[in-house]
Amino acid sequence: MWDSIKEFAADFFVTGDPLIYGADVSIALVSIAIVFVLTYFKKWKWLWREWLTTVDHKKIGIMYLIASLLMLFRGGVDAILMRMQLALPDVEFLQADHYNAIFTTHGTIMILFMAMPMMFALFNMVVPLQIGARDVAFPFLNALSFWMFLFGAMLLNISFVIGGSPDAGWLSYPPLSELSGSPGRGQDFYIWGIQISGIGSLATGINFIVTILKMRAPGMKLMKMPLFSWSVLSASITILFAFPILTVTLALLFLDRYFGAHFFTLDGGGMSMLYVNLIWMWGHPEVYIVVLPAFGIFSEIVATFSRKTVFGYNSMVFAMMVISVLSFFTWVHHFYTMGSSADVNAFFAITTMAISIPTGVKIFNWLFTMYRGRIKFDLPMLWTMGFIPCFLVGGATGVMLAVAPANFQYHNSYFLVAHFHQVLIGGVVFGYLAGIYYWWPKLFGFKLDEKRGRWGFWFWNIGFYLCFFPQYFLGLDGMTRRVYTYGWDRGWAALNFASTAGAFLMGVGFIFQVWQIAYSVRKGERDKTGDIWNGRTLEWSIPSPPPVYNFARVPQVQHVDDWWREKEDRENGIVRPQPELEPIHMPKNSGIPFIMSSFWFLIGFGFTFDWIWLVIIGFLGVFGSMYARSFTYDVDYYIPVDEIKKTEQKLRGATT
Amino acid sequence: MSQHSADNHSHDHGHGHHEEEAHGSIKSYTMGFILSLILTVIPMVIVFNDLMGRTGTLAVILITAVAQLFVQMWFFMHIRDEKGPRYNLMALSLGILLVITIIAGSVWIMSFNSYTQ
Numbered sequence: 001m002w003d004s005i006k007e008f009a010a011d012f013f014v015t016g017d018p019l020i021y022g023a024d025v026s027i028a029l030v031s032i033a034i035v036f037v038l039t040y041f042k043k044w045k046w047l048w049r050e051w052l053t054t055v056d057h058k059k060i061g062i063m064y065l066i067a068s069l070l071m072l073f074r075g076g077v078d079a080i081l082m083r084m085q086l087a088l089p090d091v092e093f094l095q096a097d098h099y100n101a102i103f104t105t106h107g108t109i110m111i112l113f114m115a116m117p118m119m120f121a122l123f124n125m126v127v128p129l130q131i132g133a134r135d136v137a138f139p140f141l142n143a144l145s146f147w148m149f150l151f152g153a154m155l156l157n158i159s160f161v162i163g164g165s166p167d168a169g170w171l172s173y174p175p176l177s178e179l180s181g182s183p184g185r186g187q188d189f190y191i192w193g194i195q196i197s198g199i200g201s202l203a204t205g206i207n208f209i210v211t212i213l214k215m216r217a218p219g220m221k222l223m224k225m226p227l228f229s230w231s232v233l234s235a236s237i238t239i240l241f242a243f244p245i246l247t248v249t250l251a252l253l254f255l256d257r258y259f260g261a262h263f264f265t266l267d268g269g270g271m272s273m274l275y276v277n278l279i280w281m282w283g284h285p286e287v288y289i290v291v292l293p294a295f296g297i298f299s300e301i302v303a304t305f306s307r308k309t310v311f312g313y314n315s316m317v318f319a320m321m322v323i324s325v326l327s328f329f330t331w332v333h334h335f336y337t338m339g340s341s342a343d344v345n346a347f348f349a350i351t352t353m354a355i356s357i358p359t360g361v362k363i364f365n366w367l368f369t370m371y372r373g374r375i376k377f378d379l380p381m382l383w384t385m386g387f388i389p390c391f392l393v394g395g396a397t398g399v400m401l402a403v404a405p406a407n408f409q410y411h412n413s414y415f416l417v418a419h420f421h422q423v424l425i426g427g428v429v430f431g432y433l434a435g436i437y438y439w440w441p442k443l444f445g446f447k448l449d450e451k452r453g454r455w456g457f458w459f460w461n462i463g464f465y466l467c468f469f470p471q472y473f474l475g476l477d478g479m480t481r482r483v484y485t486y487g488w489d490r491g492w493a494a495l496n497f498a499s500t501a502g503a504f505l506m507g508v509g510f511i512f513q514v515w516q517i518a519y520s521v522r523k524g525e526r527d528k529t530g531d532i533w534n535g536r537t538l539e540w541s542i543p544s545p546p547p548v549y550n551f552a553r554v555p556q557v558q559h560v561d562d563w564w565r566e567k568e569d570r571e572n573g574i575v576r577p578q579p580e581l582e583p584i585h586m587p588k589n590s591g592i593p594f595i596m597s598s599f600w601f602l603i604g605f606g607f608t609f610d611w612i613w614l615v616i617i618g619f620l621g622v623f624g625s626m627y628a629r630s631f632t633y634d635v636d637y638y639i640p641v642d643e644i645k646k647t648e649q650k651l652r653g654a655t656t
Numbered sequence: 657m658s659q660h661s662a663d664n665h666s667h668d669h670g671h672g673h674h675e676e677e678a679h680g681s682i683k684s685y686t687m688g689f690i691l692s693l694i695l696t697v698i699p700m701v702i703v704f705n706d707l708m709g710r711t712g713t714l715a716v717i718l719i720t721a722v723a724q725l726f727v728q729m730w731f732f733m734h735i736r737d738e739k740g741p742r743y744n745l746m747a748l749s750l751g752i753l754l755v756i757t758i759i760a761g762s763v764w765i766m767s768f769n770s771y772t773q
Contacts, residue, residue: 213743241754277765281758328754332765340768 012609014164017098024161053589055139056548058443060146061124065436067150068118072510074157075114078106080507083467087500089488099484100167101186105160107170112194113153115290115424118432120149120204122293123232125443126435127208129539129546130226132217132555137210139587140635145200145207147597152197155604159189163608166190169482171279172253174264174272179257185608187257191250192604196597198247205239208232217538219557223317226537226561227303227310230317231296234324235289241328242285249278258607273338280331288327291423292320294431295362298384301438302366304533305381306373309561312365319358319365326355336407345404352402356395363388378533379453383434386461390426394419397472412482415475418468425464433513441532445544446524452516459509467502470495530652536564543651549584549639552648581645583638590635596625688731695724 014020038044051059081102085094094102124142128135136142159165163185168177172190175181212233216225253275255261262268264275303310310316332340332348366388375381397419401410410416441447474495479486486492525532531540538555539546541563556576559565566576599621606614699717702708708716729735735744 237750241751245758271766274762274766277762325750328757332761338768340765344765344768 012162014161017095019098020161027161048591049589052594053143053591055135055143055587055589055593057124057128057136057139057142058546060142061121061126062443063146064117064121064124064149067153068114068116068121071109071114071117071153075106075110076507076510078102078109080503082106083500083503085484086486086496088497089486089490089493091485094484096484097167100482101160101165103482104166104169104172104186104190105156108156108166108190108194109153110424111170111286111290112197113149113156115428115432116197116201117149117153118436119235119290119293120145120201122297122432122435122439123204123208126439126539127211127229127232128215129442129542129550130229130537131212131215131220132538132551132557133211133215134550134554134584135587136207137215138207140590140593140629141203142207143590144593144596145204147593148200148203148600149197151597151601152193152195152200152604154193155196155601155608156189156193159186159193163189171283173279174253174256174275175266177253178265178272180265188254188608189604191254191257192607195247195250195254196600196604198243198250199600201239202243202247205236205243208236209240212236217551217555217557220562223314224557224560224562227299227313227316227320228293228296228537231292231294231299231320234320235292238285238289238292238324238327242282242289245278246282246286249275249282252278254607276335276338277331280334281328284331284334285327287420287424288323291427291431292323294387294428294435295320297431297435297438298366298387299362300537301380301384301434302369303561304438304535305376305378305384306370307376307534308369308373309536310365311368311371312361313560315361316365319361322358323355326351326358330355333402333404333407336404337411349402349404353399356399356402359395363392378437379448379450379457380434380438380533382454382457383430383437386457387426387430387434390422390430390461390464394422394426398423410475412480413475414471414479414481417481418471418475421468421471425468438533439539441527442530442539442544442546446520446526447532449516449520449524452512452519456509456512456516459505459512461509463502463505463507463509465502466505467499470499470502474499531563536561538563541566547647547651549586549644552581552584552644553579581641583640584644585636585638588635588637590629590632592625592629592632596622599625684731688727691727691731692724695720695727 013024038047051063054060081094082099085091085099124136127133156166166172166182166186166189167184168182168187168190172187177187177190212225212229216222252261252263256263256265256270262270264270264272266272299310299316329351330348332344333352336345336348366384377385397415401407401416401419437448437453474492477490477492477495479490479492486496527544530543532544533540538557541555542551555562569576599618601618602621603615603618606612606616606618699713699720702713702716707713729748735748
């Protein structure tokens with residue numbers, strides 16, 4: 001009996017590494033602390049009613065934000081561990097296999113469980129407010145998307161203490177990711193974690209396409225829509241067409257591993273290179289999915305803080321839509337060296353260079369918007385200013401990598417590592433941070449502290465350049481990615497040490513930001529007007545934080561930057577007519593998204609450990625949830641006029 | 657506007673018709689379902705019983721698959737139902753463009769062996 005328990009535990013838990021035992025202890029302590037706090041303050045019911053069952057897009061956005069910041073922390077710790085291992089030659093801090101696991105989870109988490117949810121956080125927090133809607137088109141589906149993401153992410157995250165981490169790289173190329181190369185559980189955690197959260201991502205894409213096409217306030221023609229909403233539309237269209245490719249590719253890999261199929265194996269007629277081809281058909285659009293909303297954020301921020309309408313609105317829209325389509329035509333530049341014909345490489349080199357044109361157009365438009373504007377350097381604008389040079393250099397090295405013959409020199413070297421970190425951190429992370437600083441007062445009702453934010457900004461930026469510029473030169477000196485150690489004879493020590501120092505500076509920047517949030521919760525400047533930045537778009541016309549129904553009256557839109565024009569009109573004494581209040585139709589909360597997603601978690605866990613009974617329980621639960629939802633008719637309610645009046649009076653004072 | 661969104665969840669076969677868009681009838685769904693089944697069974701029978709040669713089998717699988725794609729769009733996805741801005745048509749055109757890119761592109765990319773060997 002005791003022996004069999006021991007045997008089971010040795011297989012179930014990851015053992016052998018003191019770092020892992022430390023993690024075990026801290027996870028146990030944090031879990032106990034959370035349960036204790038919730039019980040002590042009698043918050044379980046509150047948690048369930050206000051958060052776990054909510055279908056309110058604002059609360060879902062906040063939950064996405066919290067999850068993504070936690071994932072940023074986890075991915076960041078992975079990064080710091082790798083940089084510590086590489087700081088000097090012959091360091092014996094991480095073993096080779098532990099290093100493999102860490103770079104795999106770092107990549108997977110940062111793209112799929114940090115960048116994606118932070119993007120969805122901004123979608124949810126902003127889009128309905130910006131287009132004058134009271135929620136997204138499908139609020140229930142929205143909640144389901146969030147919980148599918150969260151449970152998928154948790155499935156991948158527990159792998160480092162239970163069952164073993166995936167360690168075949170963030171895109172898990174076969175044959176290494178096949179059973180022959182990765183017989184452990186980690187690869188199955190990877191497949192199911194991504195599949196489950198992928199369903200959520202796809203549903204979110206659909207949800208926001210419908211929301212933007214169908215639920216804009218009356219008068220807001222597509223070409224009068226704020227640019228952030230445009231960027232969400234273009235990113236969602238890209239999600240809609242790209243994510244099914246990922247799902248199918250990973251499903252084929254699962255069939256290979258679980259049922260002994262031969263899609264990507266080396267024997268039995270399989271072709272492992274087809275996986276590389278397929279996964280990048282998703283992978284390349286994916287990087288544009290995450291960067292397009294950042295472009296939208298910068299467009300809003302540059303216009304607001306320069307106090308000018310954005311330069312070249314039409315070309316901005318056109319550029320984003322072109323990027324969203326062209327992003328499907330460049331995937332081969334990730335594997336020029338695979339040995340396709342010269343024609344193939346030439347074609348994809350040209351498409352890759354072509355996509356830099358609309359991106360360049362956008363950069364110029366931002367610069368022209370700032371030109372002769374009265375620029376205010378608040379935190380959102382500061383991050384935008386940090387973004388432009390950083391992304392420009394990242395884009396330029398991208399064009400260098402796009403040159404197919406030269407790419408054979410850079411391929412899989414630290415030059416590439418430096419390039420994609422520069423566009424992903426400089427573009428995506430800086431963009432999302434700018435967006436969080438910009439819309440934070442709207443969602444929470446207070447501003448994030450300026451002083452600590454500026455410390456954070458400079459630590460991040462100086463750290464960034466110190467971390468990644470040396471990596472370009474390391475790449476040119478022949479250092480390839482994913483090496484876990486190197487000798488003194490290589491001559492890479494000094495540059496690597498500088499790079500590690502930079503990584504620590506970025507870590508300090510992150511700590512400043514956490515401090516900034518903690519400080520601002522108590523002492524941040526309170527937003528009493530709802531329009532703390534003197535904004536231009538509809539979200540600034542309502543109180544901060546917005547009431548549950550967002551808009552007491554559905555706004556009637558006349559112009560681009562409608563709220564700005566309305567404020568101008570008011571100064572000239574023109575007041576727009578206010579229609580009578582009407583009862584507001586709202587969706588009811590539901591626990592089904594949470595329950596159904598937790599059953600999906602069981603399915604993923606069951607497949608990973610080959611426990612068919614658990615898989616069956618999971619599927620029964622999923623179908624039960626779908627059945628229950630199908631026959632629930634009590635899904636909506638009306639907020640009566642009296643209550644709206646009371647809420648509005650409380651939020652706006654006696655004026656309305 | 658949000659009334660629309662909440663309604664989308666609640667209405668079901670029973671009371672789906674009071675809105676402007678009809679969402680198909682039991683008859684059309686059943687027909688679509690049966691046609692899909694038939695189009696799935698045909699290639700399965702052929703594969704399991706080795707009724708045709710390699711080329712013939714591949715051709716049948718491809719043809720029935722594409723046919724089923726159209727059946728599903730016709731009967732389940734309400735491709736005919738739209739009024740106003742032709743979003744369905746636009747989405748479908750983009751989808752077809754991307755599917756062709758993916759298939760033709762993959763064939764082109766993965767044919768490198770024929771050049772080198």
